[in-house]
Amino acid sequence: MANYPAVEDIRKIGILGGGTIGASWSAWFLARGYDVTAWDPGEGAEAKLRAFVDNAWPQLTELGLSAGADKARLTFVATPEEAVAGADFIQESAPERLDIKRELYARVDGVLGPDAIFASSTSGLVMSEMQQGLKSAPRMVIGHPFNPPHLIPLVEVVAGKETDPAAADWAMDFYRHVGKHPIRLKKELKGHLANRLQAALWREALLAVKEDIASIEDIDAAMAQGPGLRLALMGPHMIFNLAGGKGGMAHFYDHIGPAMEAWWETMQETPKLDAELRAALIKGVEEEAAGRSIDQLEAERDGKLIALLKMLQEKG
Amino acid sequence: MANYPAVEDIRKIGILGGGTIGASWSAWFLARGYDVTAWDPGEGAEAKLRAFVDNAWPQLTELGLSAGADKARLTFVATPEEAVAGADFIQESAPERLDIKRELYARVDGVLGPDAIFASSTSGLVMSEMQQGLKSAPRMVIGHPFNPPHLIPLVEVVAGKETDPAAADWAMDFYRHVGKHPIRLKKELKGHLANRLQAALWREALLAVKEDIASIEDIDAAMAQGPGLRLALMGPHMIFNLAGGKGGMAHFYDHIGPAMEAWWETMQETPKLDAELRAALIKGVEEEAAGRSIDQLEAERDGKLIALLKMLQEKG
Structure with missing residues (x-):
């Protein structure tokens, strides 16, 4: 030893x-x-x-x-x-x-x-x-x-x-x-855990692209202007614990759980990563970038990320 | 009209x-x-x-x-x-x-x-x-x-x-x-879009709970200390566009896409929201809260959220 x-x-x-x-x-x-x-x-x-x-x-x-x-x-x-x-x-x-x-x-x-x-x-x-x-x-x-x-x-x-x-x-x-x-x-797992969580999110986002639910810019905003803001602060279970109000996770589970199950029933598909989807994604992120280069977007992401990390350091 | x-x-x-x-x-x-x-x-x-x-x-x-x-x-x-x-x-x-x-x-x-x-x-x-x-x-x-x-x-x-x-x-x-x-x-959809994206993420997180991959606190950290930080700044497609480096979304799609598809193959299950999972979640968030009350956690979330929103206002 x-x-x-x-x-x-x-x-x-x-x-x-x-x-x-x-x-x-x-x-x-x-x-x-x-x-x-x-x-x-x-x-x-x-x-x-x-x-x-x-x-x-x-x-x-x-x-x-x-x-x-x-x-x-x-x-x-x-x-x-x-x-x-x-x-x-x-x-x-x-x-x-x-x-x-x-x-x-x-x-x-x-x-x-x-x-x-x-x-x-x-x-x-x-x-x-x-x-x-x-x-x-x-x-x-x-x-x-x-x-x-x-x-x-x-x-x-x-x-x-x-x-x-x-x-x-x-x-x-x-x-x-x-x-x-x-x-x-506690267990070995293909992709470990965080990437699987990302992959689960992306799977549903891609189905929204495939089914033309919204533009790629709007699908991105559906996360970054909504639930994504909270996911930088707390994980999904703690967020839902607070979504349950004074009743916490138990209240959330009992009241929102059935809606989740109903949504999951309609979320059983996995997209195929074909050439059509590839083209749609490339076009969609180009529109979303609106002329900003990869370098500019990287600088934007990193500048905000560092400001976010500093804020989280300060707030403990 | x-x-x-x-x-x-x-x-x-x-x-x-x-x-x-x-x-x-x-x-x-x-x-x-x-x-x-x-x-x-x-x-x-x-x-x-x-x-x-x-x-x-x-x-x-x-x-x-x-x-x-x-x-x-x-x-x-x-x-x-x-x-x-x-x-x-x-x-x-x-x-x-x-x-x-x-x-x-x-x-x-x-x-x-x-x-x-x-x-x-x-x-x-x-x-x-x-x-x-x-x-x-x-x-x-x-x-x-x-x-x-x-x-x-x-x-x-x-x-x-x-x-x-x-x-x-x-x-x-x-x-x-x-x-x-x-x-x-562009289309009516059960749960609209953002909640479906959240539900997709939670489905995979719950499977990790069920299969005892990690503690609930660690599953939460897998988002909030990792991909969640970026999801407050940009949506999933723009993040992956930048993950592709100079090659952007096309490079990401061609190089990471196959791994995503392999992970999706192992992500076809939907958890049942039964009493056992309910108990595990309540216990897990309680451990994660480590004595903090719902009021304290709410104050923490809102304080950080306002600081985050102000930072994003300032950075445009």
Whole structure:
């Protein structure tokens, strides 16, 4: 059984994969005052990673840097073994292919410190498929972030069949310690949980597109100008608990439940992602963008997101 | 054909039904500087309505009052005919029963001004069922708000079979003019649109409860600490457009679409709202509340919601 260190004693983070997710993780850990050692085999990967961190740094500064936070504490190395050697915690964000992940895991298995925890950012794979036959398997967990990890607090922690439950507990503590909001899934599940919730929402939104219930701009507003505003503040169950007034969830369940069941009866279809729907979506978001470029829209989203996160920090 | 007035010329709002929704609408229209004449047959209805407006007024003041806004411009009357007579626009929020609505509509049909628009807040009924046989039918539309209407911008506008499309257009203009974010549904639909999107999300969240994927607190965090943060800023399609990077929606569709389809295949179940699930939800939200009362949680939600709305006002 490993002897996991206290989360306060963690100093050095290893990053495997420096694409959008890995780079965003790197920026987050640097902002929290850690030494970060990153590896990515792609061409020009180091420059891209450093550019990402440079871009993210003003945002992270606005949200508040930890003592000692310094972009210069990022080291880029030539092999995954170097990134993992001596690291207290590893965040892996390699491409989403089982063969690539398994090959990478096998390479670092012998180098991983005996008490170090290894977390995978995978959104599409589960740990039981990836950890088989590895010495480090008990210390391997899913730590699935939500894009971009340097801004969104959620991390989904899931153990594989061979994962030591104490390692998953440790990962929960560590993510909490570094300022993320980890949740613990008790079972492995395709897509984990948050993406399934998003997928459920999108399925119904796409049916509205297919059946021409409203323009895509209006379907988007149906969330963002309505229920979406509350979903940034509280989860769906707590919102419905308050929708029940003084009677809380019990009142809501008894009074709104039957309406929900009636709606669900008419919500049994799953759209096919065909060329027609593709064209409708592309046209719809273009109309909604009304001339704003992707860059402008991204700046708008991130500016509002940072203001929202600051507000939530202040209001506790 | 009616000769609809310019939205700027509207002066007097009639409110039918002064429960939570009608009272919240009253507060909104008062804050926007209108004369409001309200009717509700319930015992103590006037006192409750005025108390609601008093409570909401500091929130509305924080968000900004229009010129001339004054709580004293609320008049409470003894009959629906008095509330409707002379009103330029009527917002009806009577109980959600077809017989009650139809009886009420029949009573006011002869009093409604020849150019006045009559909007119903109904969430569960559709206009075609309610407007049949009425002289005013062409000027009757759904104007479904999202709770609480004095804070949440969304209003879903839907025409019934007998509604003049120009009346629905006018309602869109008027709601926009008074600072709401109206959307236009092209078809009548059980639950309209926003509630169906919420129901789709809740269905999947409930399956996670049933299958014990995570605690209710963690399921709530899976939205509120993750995708929910972005859904307050942009709708699901625009979010996915940006998730596609420079390639936008086309890239997202081609690359993430197949994963979505795989998840949907495993998301075909609808939970039964039985006693066991009810008990699990009540227990789960109680644990999540961690001692906070409904009043405290409401104050927390509303405080954050107002801060969020102000931030979105400022950021445009």
